[in-house]
């Protein structure tokens with residue numbers, strides 16, 4: 036039986052005595068995209084951090100392709116998460132970061148489409164620069180370019196539209212449509228409904244995921 040890409044049941048997370056996620060449940064069927072929306076501070080990043088195994092919930096169950104998140108190397112081969120801000124390797128250029136990630140995932144950097152990806156993300160002119168010298172939007176473009184270059188089965192993206200100009204948002208939305216059309220699964224949080232819809236994701240509000248009204 037095919038497992039859903041993500042299955043969250045009865046998730047509870049509190050910070051101190053403040054509950055943030057109360058009985059939250061969510062399913063992302065494999066090969067589909069889901070976008071969680073909702074006001075600042077409602078708990079979207081917390082949910083994505085838990086699904087990415089970067090945070091342990093107080094209670095509830097999370098399965099990613101039927102397994103425990105973060106428990107195996109297979110999880111990290113299948114899942115790309117941009118919930119944590121990226122870290123750049125000192126002295127490696129934009130192109131070298133892309134090559135490194137491709138190599139780590141068993142791809143021949145010469146065949147991985149790096150030049151095309153840098154071109155598509157408007158980074159071709161910055162391929163020999165180091166990431167800290169890029170603008171905040173260019174850094175976000177690089178983060179997403181590298182996330183999409185390497186093979187994966189599930190993308191977990193926290194507000195991927197952040198800091199992108201309108202052309203950048205349209206380009207990323209088109210790439211996410213392609214990713215899901217090619218069989219990938221997508222779980223993201225966004226404040227931009229138009230971007231999320233253009234990405235082909237099903238929009239769902241954070242409130243609707245909780246069995247208990249906040």
Ligand SMILES: Nc1ncnc2c1ncn2[C@@H]1O[C@H](COP(=O)(O)OP(=O)(O)OP(=O)(O)O)[C@@H](O)[C@H]1O
Pocket residue numbers: 050055073074075076077078079080081082
């Ligand atoms: N490490 C933490 N310690 C204490 N409180 C936290 C922590 N992380 C998040 N919170 C609180 O939990 C709530 C949910 O935060 P979270 O970042 O998940 O919301 P969000 O929906 O992603 O917000 P935004 O749209 O602003 O990104 C907020 O009230 C936030 O202040």
